[in-house]
Amino acid sequence: MLSSRLAGFGFFPRPGCRYLLLILLLFFLSGCANRLNQASRSYYAGHEQQALDLLEKGDRSGDRNQLLFLLERGTVLHQMGEYRQSITQLLEAAQLIDQFEFVRISEQAGSLVTNEWLTRYKGEYSERLWVHSYLMMNYLLLGAYDDALVEAKQALMRLQEYPEALNSDYFTRALIALCFATLGEDNDAYLVYRKLADDLPNPAPVAADIVSHAGRLGMVDEVEKYRSFIPGTVSPEESELVLFVANGRIPLKQAGNVVLPPSIRFAFPYYSAVKTPPLGINNVWPHQWRYLPLISTDLGGVARKALDARKTRIIAKESLRVATKEAIAQSVGNKNDVAAEALVRVALFLLEEPDTRSWQTLPGRLTLVRIPLPAGHHKLQLEFESAGFNRWHVVDLPDIQLRQGQRVFYSLRLSDTDQFK
Template identity: 25%
Template sequence: MSQRAPVLMTALFLGGCAMGGFFMSYPAQMAQVKQALSGPTPLSPLTQMSSELSGKDGLLYAQEAGRVAQIGGDFKASQDYYRSAIAAYAKFDDQATVSLSNLGANAGSLVLNDNVIPYRGPGFERVMLHQYQALNYLIQYDFEGALVEVRRANELQAQEQKRYEKSKESVKAMANGTVDSEINRLEQQAGQVTSSFLNAYSYYTTGLIHELLGEENDAFIDYRKAAQILPGNPYLEQDLVRLAKKLAMPQYEEFKDRFGDAILPGQQDGQLVLLLERDFVLAKQPLTVPFTISGNWQTVSLPTYGSSGPAPQPLSLMGLDTPLQPATITNIDALAINALKEDLPALLIRQAARVYAKSELTRGVESQSKKRRDEFDGAAVAMQIFNVLSEQADLRSWLTLPKQAQIGRRFLPEGDYSVTLGNASRNIEIRPGQTTLVWAIDTGSNIRFYSINIKSKWN
């Protein structure tokens, strides 16, 4: 055993490196993709990313590839990549029993690290996947497809809330000093956002699509949920007043007192809706803690989040009668931080099991050694090196998501407008009784516009 251990550990270690990205972390890999999205050739990473779709992280790469194609304006390709990711989630859902391949992956994670476990994103990523797929359908004028994805996104948010409520007691039971300390730190960093699954941007987007396609009661429900999650957005508040008045809702007087009366369009007015996405979501960082068990070195390496940095500088849509200043609807950094916080207890249980397994492996190697006390034990040293180097934090997450989402909305006289947002310009048309949806994506040094006109139901 002692003679074979270095070879065995080397083989396991190199296998773990290949599967878990030991030599280059996932955020480092995605840095090149994000750089391309900020440049003139946003679709260039797709060829390489497509080759990863059949691997254990195929779901994650499908989400990333779908987002890359979406930012680059290839909505059909994005739709196909997202469809692949949706199918991968469905496959996870359908697995009633643990397959041999998953059993092997989980056994490997017990010895190596969580990177060998096939990727399955947190709930907020899955919700945003359907939200973005709905926008893909909408911008291609496939309204029925958009409504299907809207309904699925809303169902998922409800399911995630139920799942979280059921898991609260188990989270309390698993908590200890280390867990409590890290959860408290992440809570402070997340600010007022208290969950990962309640996403005001997703509810606003689904509400907007409901409204544009004539389902105003459903739109009112989604706008109200968004306002409950993120109060204070003036455009969202105005939407609530306007729909409550039009639909003769009992909440109209309350909303009018709180937010002011509804601003209604004139006969020749159209509507401009701006969805503005800013920068890239925060990437995870490793937190490695070395310690000894029975004189042998072990490490625990956890994913965590550092500072999210300053909020993006304000941008206004210029070229209208007065500038349109969008307001924040969701801080996606905070959703990601909360997702990690919610997963932390289970993650630490896996870490504890892994530390124990590695410690037992080391003790087994030492007990097999029949060398004299003063003789160099290469197998034991190799085991300790393996234990330290193989412990790598799982830093995988959907990194082409935006850092922040903002919205703006205004009724405007019909006409052609040359609008500017930051360093980007575009000509848009406002038509009577129609909505011009402008979707702008700011990737740092580049802003891309996409727009469509839809006959509205608000007039």
């Protein structure tokens, strides 16, 4: 029955030659993945334009890696300060993700005989969220606050869709609240900050925000409860510089394999347990701040939780693929000879490769830094420290002119390995 169904889709093999063609196809597909890898290496070596040139060549394998090319271009352009172009790429990525709700039957049937590399890459749950994180940052940097609010609501929907997997993305959650706050949406900002206070190890980074929004909403008890967590006094009339700080690089997906004799191979992707240490700020010259509210996310940790959240689906699909390939090998052996069956088993064994595609140009950690400043002209120098490594990096920010109560945004990226001394 299974063999006849596969034959109906055109996947039932003639001994040997068809599977050799499939193996050649996978080598071709890996060439497209190599272009993504080359672009990632160029990007982390500091050659953003070279990385962008590689990514703009597109994907010769059709639309299987289309999402990844859009995502990678989006982060590279963001790093280059080309925020409008980054928005164009990431909006297209978000639209593509929405289309993935419609599954191609032929694509899924083909992957039962080969592997997931033949399917369109649809993005991990975490990557689907981070599309909106980068769109929010881009819009805030351009002063397009209404558009940032639209993306904040989209991000909130993603968080509600996969709460267990994405709950520890504190950076994105704080960014959502900041979008609401920037447009005076006190109730929505309060709700996000209040939930964040419950989930953070310490509510201090959002205590002042809760007090501010709760006060305007007339929540006297909330004001009193969280006032004690505010580590310093900040005048609500003060202006503010908000930094989006990226450092390190997200771990790459690894290939895991379990082999059972004679030719059964279970393959699965996983993220390594590498963590990007959190950042600290030692000094903000010429000011001497006793405390700055930093809210940070280890993207690798969130990515691991997101991949684990669909582990059951991965195992079910892999088990079905193993059963399908075993049925094909036995069918070939029944209709031909032992040599033909052995050849097919070898081909199917080699075809079993875990899908290790991922959004590679993401940082290892994103940190939201908010610096209260009086109105006027500022020339700031920040000293960042990589926690646990006794390394630091000094950043000179461009001149900043602030009006009373104004909030401005700035994005920068640091590398633990190359830029910290």
